Amino acid sequence: MKSAEFDRLKKMVDHHILDYLPEIDPKSKTLRDAMSYSLTAGGKRLRPVLFLYAMEFCGAQSVESGLPFACAIEYIQTYSLIHDDLPAMDDDDLRRGRPTNHKVFGEAMAILAGDGLLSSAYEVMTKNMLHYLDNEEELKRRVRAAYAVSKGTGVRGMVAGQVADVENEDKLCSAEMLDYIHDNKTAAFIRACVLAGGYFAGGGRERMEALRSYGNDLGLAFQIMDDVQDVIGDAAKMGKSTGKDARDNKNTYPSIYGLEASKEKCLQLIKRARDIMARYYDEAEVFNDILDYVEESLG
Amino acid sequence: MKSAEFDRLKKMVDHHILDYLPEIDPKSKTLRDAMSYSLTAGGKRLRPVLFLYAMEFCGAQSVESGLPFACAIEYIQTYSLIHDDLPAMDDDDLRRGRPTNHKVFGEAMAILAGDGLLSSAYEVMTKNMLHYLDNEEELKRRVRAAYAVSKGTGVRGMVAGQVADVENEDKLCSAEMLDYIHDNKTAAFIRACVLAGGYFAGGGRERMEALRSYGNDLGLAFQIMDDVQDVIGDAAKMGKSTGKDARDNKNTYPSIYGLEASKEKCLQLIKRARDIMARYYDEAEVFNDILDYVEESLG
Numbered sequence: 369m370k371s372a373e374f375d376r377l378k379k380m381v382d383h384h385i386l387d388y389l390p391e392i393d394p395k396s397k398t399l400r401d402a403m404s405y406s407l408t409a410g411g412k413r414l415r416p417v418l419f420l421y422a423m424e425f426c427g428a429q430s431v432e433s434g435l436p437f438a439c440a441i442e443y444i445q446t447y448s449l450i451h452d453d454l455p456a457m458d459d460d461d462l463r464r465g466r467p468t469n470h471k472v473f474g475e476a477m478a479i480l481a482g483d484g485l486l487s488s489a490y491e492v493m494t495k496n497m498l499h500y501l502d503n504e505e506e507l508k509r510r511v512r513a514a515y516a517v518s519k520g521t522g523v524r525g526m527v528a529g530q531v532a533d534v535e536n537e538d539k540l541c542s543a544e545m546l547d548y549i550h551d552n553k554t555a556a557f558i559r560a561c562v563l564a565g566g567y568f569a570g571g572g573r574e575r576m577e578a579l580r581s582y583g584n585d586l587g588l589a590f591q592i593m594d595d596v597q598d599v600i601g602d603a604a605k606m607g608k609s610t611g612k613d614a615r616d617n618k619n620t621y622p623s624i625y626g627l628e629a630s631k632e633k634c635l636q637l638i639k640r641a642r643d644i645m646a647r648y649y650d651e652a653e654v655f656n657d658i659l660d661y662v663e664e665s666l667g
Numbered sequence: 668m669k670s671a672e673f674d675r676l677k678k679m680v681d682h683h684i685l686d687y688l689p690e691i692d693p694k695s696k697t698l699r700d701a702m703s704y705s706l707t708a709g710g711k712r713l714r715p716v717l718f719l720y721a722m723e724f725c726g727a728q729s730v731e732s733g734l735p736f737a738c739a740i741e742y743i744q745t746y747s748l749i750h751d752d753l754p755a756m757d758d759d760d761l762r763r764g765r766p767t768n769h770k771v772f773g774e775a776m777a778i779l780a781g782d783g784l785l786s787s788a789y790e791v792m793t794k795n796m797l798h799y800l801d802n803e804e805e806l807k808r809r810v811r812a813a814y815a816v817s818k819g820t821g822v823r824g825m826v827a828g829q830v831a832d833v834e835n836e837d838k839l840c841s842a843e844m845l846d847y848i849h850d851n852k853t854a855a856f857i858r859a860c861v862l863a864g865g866y867f868a869g870g871g872r873e874r875m876e877a878l879r880s881y882g883n884d885l886g887l888a889f890q891i892m893d894d895v896q897d898v899i900g901d902a903a904k905m906g907k908s909t910g911k912d913a914r915d916n917k918n919t920y921p922s923i924y925g926l927e928a929s930k931e932k933c934l935q936l937i938k939r940a941r942d943i944m945a946r947y948y949d950e951a952e953v954f955n956d957i958l959d960y961v962e963e964s965l966g
Contacts, residue, residue, distance in 0.1 A: 389822070395847045396827040398834060403822070451782060456774035475755035476833050479778065480826055481752060483785065485822035490789045494814040501807050508800050511810075515793040521787030523688070523702070527779055528695040533695060534775050548694045 369411070371657040377420045381413045381438055388492045402481035403488075404471040404580070406446045409600045410523040413560045414590075414658070416442045418583075422565025426575050431573050434568050436496045437513055441487040441561055447485035448530075450478050457534065458616070493517070495606045505570070512567035520560025529553025536625075538617040543612070546619050553589025554594070562586075577642055582655060585641035592634040593662045595620035599627060599665045631666050638663050670956040676730070680712045680737055680856050686793045687738045700774040701780035704789075708763045713889075713957070714860040715741045717882075720953040721864025725874050733867050735795045736812055739788040740860055741821050745830045746784035747856075749777050756833065759913070763896070792816070804869070811866035818965050819859025828852030837916040853893070854886025861885075877943055878957045881954060884940035885961070891933040892961045894919035898926060899966045912921075930965050 369375065386409050392400040416438035428434070453460040454469040454475065461470050466497040470478035493514045500506040519525060529552025536545060562583035566576050599614045599622050613620045621630035638659050647654035684706050691699040716739035719730040727733070752759040752767040753774060759767050769777035791823065792813045799805040818824060828851025835844060861882035865875050897912045898921050910917045919928035937958045944951035 390818070391850075392822050393847065395844060396822070396830045396851075397820060398829060399830040437828050447782075451778055454778065456778060472744065479755060479828070480833070481745075483781075484822040484826040484830075485941045486782065486785055487817060487826055489812070491817035491821045491823075494810060494817050497810045501810065504803055507806065507810070511793060511796045511800065511806070515790070515797055518786060518790040518793050519689070521789045523691050523695070523698060523783040524790075525757055527783040528692060528698060529788055531698040531776070531779050531783075534779070538810055545694060548692065552692075552695075600948060 369654075369657050369661050371653050373421070374417060374657050377417045377654070378413045378432070380420070380435065381416045381442060383577065385436050385439055387543050388436045389443075389488055390491050391504040398473065398477060399480060399484055401470060402477050403485055405472060405543075406427035406450055406463075407485075409466055411445075411464055413442060413557065415445050417654070418558065418561040419565040419568070419657070422562045422571075425568040425648070425651060425655070426566045426569035426571030427581070428569040434565065436492050437510070437517075437564065437568060440492040441517060441564070443485040443489040443492070444517065445557070447482040447489075448521070448526060450482040450485070452530070454478060457530075457636050458469070458612075464604060475658050487572045489517075490514070497499065507509065509568050513564040516560045516567055520556045520563075522556075525560065526550055526554075529556065532596055533618070541619045541624075542625060546621070546624050549619065550588055550591040550621075551554035555584060558587035558590060559583030563583070578648070581644045582641050584638045586655075586658065589637035589659075589662050591637050592621045592630055592637070595622055595664050596627065596630055596634065596666055635663065635665060668781050668953075668956050668960050670952050672715060672720070673956050674948060676716045676873075676953070677712045679719070679730070679734065680715045680741060683734050684738055684741060687735045688742075689696050694779050694814070696774065698783055701768060702745075702784055704919040705749055705762075705768050705780065706741065706818060708765055710744075710763055712741060714857065714952060716953070717860040717957070721870075721878055722868040723952060724878070724947070724954070725861050725865045725870030726866035727868040733864065734868060736809070739791040739862070740816060740841045742784040742788040742791070743816065744856070746781040746788075747820070749781040749784070753777060753827070756829075757911075759911070767774065769798055769864045770870075776787060788816075788901065789813070808867050812863040815859045815863040815866055816922065819857075819862075821854045824851055824855035824859065825853075825882055829856065832917070835918050840918045840923075842923060845920070845923050848918065849887055849920075853890035854883060857886035857889060858882030865959050865963055872874040877947070880943045881940050884936045884943070885954075885957065887960075888933050888936035888940065888961050891920045891929055891936070893933050895929055895933065933965060936960065 387402060419441050420434055423431050424433050444542055449463060450469045452458050453463055454470055458599045461471055462468065469481055497507060497510045500510060529549050532545065558621045566579045595613065598611065618656045621633065641659055642656060645655050687705060718737045718740050719733055722730050722733050725949050748762060751761055753769055760770055761767065793840045796809045798807060799809060808840055827849050831848045861878045866876045894912065897910065905950055920932065940958055941955060944954050
């Protein structure tokens with residue numbers, strides 16, 4: 369991402385990513401090590417940055433207060449990657465250029481590190497709510513944000529998408545099913561991050577609607593880009609295996625629609641998302657920056 | 668359990684256990700099937716009943732309003748059992764007299780069913796909070812209850828206990844470590860259920876203190892009973908494998924202290940918990956009923 373503001377928000381997340389983890393007893397040190405290993409493995413921090421920038425977009429003077437929620441979002445993203453990489457799931461050895469969690473800590477610990485990260489996300493969010501018991505408005509905003517995150521990442525969102533993805537391996541699925549998988553596996557969580565940031569900052573109706581539309585389009589564009597990159601990408605540059613979807617007989621946009629049509633669909637979504645944000649000029653700088661990144665990643 | 672009130676609360680949980688699950692799209696039907704399979708496999712419903720009865724104990728006129736949280740607690744309990752039974756963890760084939768989740772649905776789906784149940788627990792609790800945005804007192808009670816649940820089941824509770832348990836397999840651990848494992852693996856969640864019920868009903872200081880002490884003692888007594896049963900139990904009657912701890916070289920109370928000393932320790936805890944509740948007479952009927960059950964299960 370090119371904007372200084374994306375970079376600033378990302379660095380905030382990087383800097384504080386371990387700060388909100390509940391204090392783990394030294395007797396369970398390996399748990400903390402396994403969780404930290406994946407949390408500090410790099411990554412774009414796209415989802416927490418989207419959350420924080422949506423706060424700004426909705427008028428937050430400072431995004432510091434949103435950091436616990438932003439980090440909780442990254443805990444959820446990280447848990448989902450650890451579990452996805454497990455031998456019983458995608459069986460990946462490499463993630464962000466490093467051995468996957470179970471390769472380093474073993475399968476049992478990787479399952480528990482994922483469970484621990486997901487649990488910690490909600491422990492952090494509900495603990496943060498506790499600090500605002502006497503500030504009714506701030507409390508309500510946090511409840512709305514936490515619900516949005518839970519909905520986007522649960523059985524009507526990310527987990528549902530994973531299930532459909534796993535179940536449709538090795539068979540050709542319909543375009544409708546592909547849309548369902550993509551919408552849930554990736555778009556639901558991205559949309560949730562954007563909405564949650566808006567709720568957290570008490571965004572008004574118009575801006576919340578803009579966030580909803582933008583989140584939908586970005587989320588789907590992002591997944592298509594990911595599919596395209598798996599076909600055209602350079603493993604060394606991306607820090608993960610490529611060509612894997614085809615080997616696993618995954619249903620992807622390129623496998624169903626072909627590479628060029630997939631790029632075209634992605635560009636359409638990017639254009640629509642840009643149009644939504646056009647009226648906000650430089651108040652949507654980071655949102656546009658992310659769209660540029662997705663477009664450039666199409667090769 | 669012998670009391671009619673335990674039975675009444677358990678039946679409420681049994682009856683509504685699927686009612687609060689987020690609506691899952693038919694395209695992810697297997698996810699719903701896998702989650703439902705384990706949720707309806709029977710079980711004592713000890714934790715949700717403790718939650719509901721703690722509400723009554725703290726003066727709730729009706730426990731109906733607590734059902735979404737009680738069911739969320741059972742979702743968390745069920746996710747933890749599904750993940751514990753996985754081949755990479757305890758590798759169990761039998762749970763409550765039926766094949767374990769991964770035996771029926773495969774490992775990938777069992778991991779995702781667990782993730783889905785844990786996610787759903789928080790989706791249910793935060794959604795329930797949303798219904799009380801305009802009732803500040805009820806909202807606060809729910810936030811406190813959700814935090815207690817998250818703390819008891821996360822990396823300072825159940826997950827931490829699991830990690831220490833897994834890490835200490837095949838080696839003799841210290842008495843201090845055994846206490847740590849038991850306190851976290853089982854007691855922390857049981858204590859959290861009791862406290863959460865108290866918070867949910869707006870319990871006063873004195874009753875909350877009684878709940879905390881009772882929850883501590885019951886939680887540890889329950890885990891020791893479980894260890895003892897694994898040594899002396901009848902697999903057919905218990906619906907799960909027995910003698911497994913010894914085969915897996917698990918550290919248990921009987922393996923460290925011997926069977927008789929373990930029973931003695933458990934009886935001491937039961938006595939102390941009874942003493943705490945003695946002053947509440949029949950207002951603590953279900954709490955005492957559960958202690959009787961633990962005592963009788965020692966054989």
